[in-house]
Amino acid sequence: MSLEDDFTDVIAKVMRRLGTSVTALSEVSGILVGEIEVFLGGGMNESVARAISPALGLDANALIALPGYLPKPVEIPGVRRIELPFGKWIVNAWEVDHDNIRLLFDAGLGERDILGKVSTQGLDALLITHAHPDHIGGVAALAAAGIKVISETKALATGRFSFGSLELEAVDLSGHCTPATGYFINGLSRQIFVAGDAIFAGSMGACKTREAYELAGSNLRTAFAKAEPACIILPGHGPATTIAEELASNPFLPCFGWSS
Numbered sequence: 001m002s003l004e005d006d007f008t009d010v011i012a013k014v015m016r017r018l019g020t021s022v023t024a025l026s027e028v029s030g031i032l033v034g035e036i037e038v039f040l041g042g043g044m045n046e047s048v049a050r051a052i053s054p055a056l057g058l059d060a061n062a063l064i065a066l067p068g069y070l071p072k073p074v075e076i077p078g079v080r081r082i083e084l085p086f087g088k089w090i091v092n093a094w095e096v097d098h099d100n101i102r103l104l105f106d107a108g109l110g111e112r113d114i115l116g117k118v119s120t121q122g123l124d125a126l127l128i129t130h131a132h133p134d135h136i137g138g139v140a141a142l143a144a145a146g147i148k149v150i151s152e153t154k155a156l157a158t159g160r161f162s163f164g165s166l167e168l169e170a171v172d173l174s175g176h177c178t179p180a181t182g183y184f185i186n187g188l189s190r191q192i193f194v195a196g197d198a199i200f201a202g203s204m205g206a207c208k209t210r211e212a213y214e215l216a217g218s219n220l221r222t223a224f225a226k227a228e229p230a231c232i233i234l235p236g237h238g239p240a241t242t243i244a245e246e247l248a249s250n251p252f253l254p255c256f257g258w259s260s
């Protein structure tokens, strides 16, 4: 198990989003272009990281620690990560099975992939976080099998709802994709937050514009304010994590309005 993004992915995402060049980074940080290029090629260097992080709005301590970061494995009875193919990558779907209620969050890229890993028998609903192709590929097939589909737009309009003893609250996570929905789930042994691509362990989903990036940060900050520190985040890519671990280890902390 590894993180979805390494530190070079994190920096590349921010540079694209802010339209920052290596030359511009060199000018504001005083670090030579060649040194920055070596760093961006994968050579972690603490002094370069500290010099360029402010210009990128990244948390330097978290960025430096990222190569050694992996959230502690979390196991919750009834919660299953379903790893589905997405080109050379993996996309997650999550199944929550509790008290005779079975919910599926997101549906992968290809309908055969999700149908091969999830039984539609007794499935109460499919809930979508956002409409990127790697999350909605199985929607039509699951709907055709009679499964109730709660789309990200419907969830935003609905707010709080329940399935048996599970209480769900949909929150706006627009930014990486607009609209996008996160789902808090209460009623299991720990609170869960199904976050789609709004946040990953040690990173977050790419945003197309600076405005979208700022929106993503402010929506995450609002969502985090509702969460218990031990709340488990189930992201669209990479391993599960917790709010507390991300508030200590995610280099995008300044974007979320926090600092380490």
Ligand SMILES: [Fe+2]
Residues within 6 Å of the ligand: 130, 132, 176, 177, 197, 205
């Ligand atoms: Fe996405």
